[in-house]
Amino acid sequence: MNGQIPLIPGDGSPAPADPRPPVSVSWNLWHGCTRVSPGCAHCYMFRRDEAIGGDPATVRRTRAFDLPVRVLRSSAYAGLTKIPRGSVFYTCFSSDFFHRDADQWRAEAWDMIRERADCSFFMITKRPERIAEHLPPDWGDGWDHVTVAVTCENQAMAEKRLPVYLHLPLKRRAVMIEPMLSAVSLAPFFDAYPGAIASVSVGGESGPDARPCDFAWVLDVRRACAARGVAFSYHQTGALLYKDGRAYRVPRALQHAQARKAGLDIAGDGLPADIPGE
Numbered sequence: 001m002n003g004q005i006p007l008i009p010g011d012g013s014p015a016p017a018d019p020r021p022p023v024s025v026s027w028n029l030w031h032g033c034t035r036v037s038p039g040c041a042h043c044y045m046f047r048r049d050e051a052i053g054g055d056p057a058t059v060r061r062t063r064a065f066d067l068p069v070r071v072l073r074s075s076a077y078a079g080l081t082k083i084p085r086g087s088v089f090y091t092c093f094s095s096d097f098f099h100r101d102a103d104q105w106r107a108e109a110w111d112m113i114r115e116r117a118d119c120s121f122f123m124i125t126k127r128p129e130r131i132a133e134h135l136p137p138d139w140g141d142g143w144d145h146v147t148v149a150v151t152c153e154n155q156a157m158a159e160k161r162l163p164v165y166l167h168l169p170l171k172r173r174a175v176m177i178e179p180m181l182s183a184v185s186l187a188p189f190f191d192a193y194p195g196a197i198a199s200v201s202v203g204g205e206s207g208p209d210a211r212p213c214d215f216a217w218v219l220d221v222r223r224a225c226a227a228r229g230v231a232f233s234y235h236q237t238g239a240l241l242y243k244d245g246r247a248y249r250v251p252r253a254l255q256h257a258q259a260r261k262a263g264l265d266i267a268g269d270g271l272p273a274d275i276p277g278e
């Protein structure tokens with residue numbers, strides 16, 4: 001761990017009691033990315049950065065880098081970590097945890113994640129081929145408090161990424177199909193790697209140039225999950241939904257609510273329900 005980061009006291013004394021409830025927080029420890037596949041075409045991080053004259057393709061460490069290990073210096077909770085125990089960190093929603101331009105900072109990030117084993121960490125990548133070479137030395141067959149999810153926006157990406165992803169030493173696996181750009185057949189992967197995928201989340205694309213998501217594709221994935229007891233979540237409809245041969249424009253404010261209203265979710269020990277969306 002880099003000496004600049006204030007650590008949780010580790011002198012062997014018992015941790016002070018923490019009456020605060022757990023929270024869910026976004027932890028964008030680096031920001032910026034480069035496009036790797038069709039799902040990136042309308043990346044909301046690019047859209048937002050370009051709108052304010054920023055440079056989304058330069059990956060830079062953020063001021064929130066040390067968030068998990070920040071310790072409160074004043075207030076009634078002085079001496080406790082800023083983020084309470086039991087909390088969930090949603091990591092890298094404005095970059096990719098395994099982006100090569102973040103290689104210089106990742107070891108330090110793993111150190112913080114290891115140190116906060118009292119919390120859960122959730123990260124999503126489109127670069128599973130980089131994971132094996134960039135795990136911490138004591139990773140073993142995975143850490144219980146870390147979920148690494150992979151995104152497969154279409155069948156081609158599922159066929160490219162899942163065989164790599166499903167061979168990785170991960171304790172908790174989840175597949176995200178968002179933005180869903182085509183039908184995706186997961187059944188062969190479920191059958192080839194029984195029990196390996198804990199949960200699947202699907203969602204359409206939002207934004208002004210959103211590509212369509214066909215409700216029939218969503219139902220197909222759900223059927224495959226239901227048949228094998230895999231948790232399923234319909235995260236959002238996207239802005240352009242095809243259903244029964246008709247196209248629907250769904251306002252941004254309703255995309256999550258409409259998906260929930262469809263009542264398709266299958267509960268399970270998988271993806272958290274409150275994954276941040278754009």
Ligand code: SF4
Pocket residue numbers: 033034035036037039040043044045046093094095096126
């Ligand atoms: S990997 Fe994610 S953050 Fe990076 S360009 Fe693609 S959609 Fe954007």
